[in-house]
Amino acid sequence: MHTHIIPARMPRFAEKFGYGDYIYLDHHAPGRARMMKGGEFFREICSNCWDPEERIREYERHHTQMQVVCTIPVLFGYDHKPKDGLEVARFLNDHIAQLMHDHPRHYLGLGTLPMQDPALAVQELQRCREIGLPGVQIGSNINDKNLSEPDFHPVFEACQELDMAVFVHPWNMMGFHSMRKYWLPWLVGMPAETARAICSFIFSGAFERWPRLRLCFAHAGGSFIPTIGRIQHGYDCRPDLVAVDNSNPPRSYLGKFWVDCITHDPVLLRYIIDAIGPDKICLGSDYPFPLGDLDIGAFVGDMDLPEDTVAAIYSRNTLEWLGVKKEALVA
16 A cells, blocks of 8 residues: 556656756666656666556565555655646646556555645645545655644545545655765654654644544654654653643554554564554555565565454555445455
């Protein structure tokens, strides 16, 4: 339920709009492309980042039929003009909807939204539902604004009312420019960003405000669950700083949201299962990127977990989070 995809051909949005560092692909060799960001090299990717047939074949080797796909966070474009961000989001969402239409037994998709303009984000959210997407992916912050900001309330209200699942993925990592050495934004910043997002939802009272909102957080919830003791202690010892908008203890929210299983560590995954319950952990991979769990699901199957827990992680929890019936996917 956590994989990324990009269209094989990206329009030159920077040329069309006259500004910006929009991503485009330089297909410089067979099966390989450079992701270019504002004319600068960003990342080298292979054809399994855009070729749906190749992805299906690779997933078959891991006995996996269905992929939930979403865009690469660098394509969020939250810093662009709202109407341009909407156009890019529509292009990406149409691509994913077409993928679902062409391969209904293999792909489900999450949309992306121009979150810098909540009114346009709600508009595109409604369209995502109309074209068949069961949910959306958003960033852990929106141009450095926490997800707790009232600006975003209409989006989450609409997600609840439209029954759209929400996947929160880290991006725009805190401290990025001061710790670029050693890949620290990805190793340190990403887990912290996800904890930032979860804490923002908890301390703002979002779970009370939208009790039917189905939230899932990337990378096993980042650093939130492993540091819940510290977060709870902060709430206990300084409620004047922490509990200003919500008096409920942070620990009480364990089990009220989903996470993926990408820990790269069976010991940590066991801890997370104990902390939030086996019914709130989904099979994620971050495919096709190297920091992901590309031997999909293997370490979960090797942990000697109860059979029902494995079945829940492998598919049942994802279907519950998305609000999708299994029968609709295997018919």
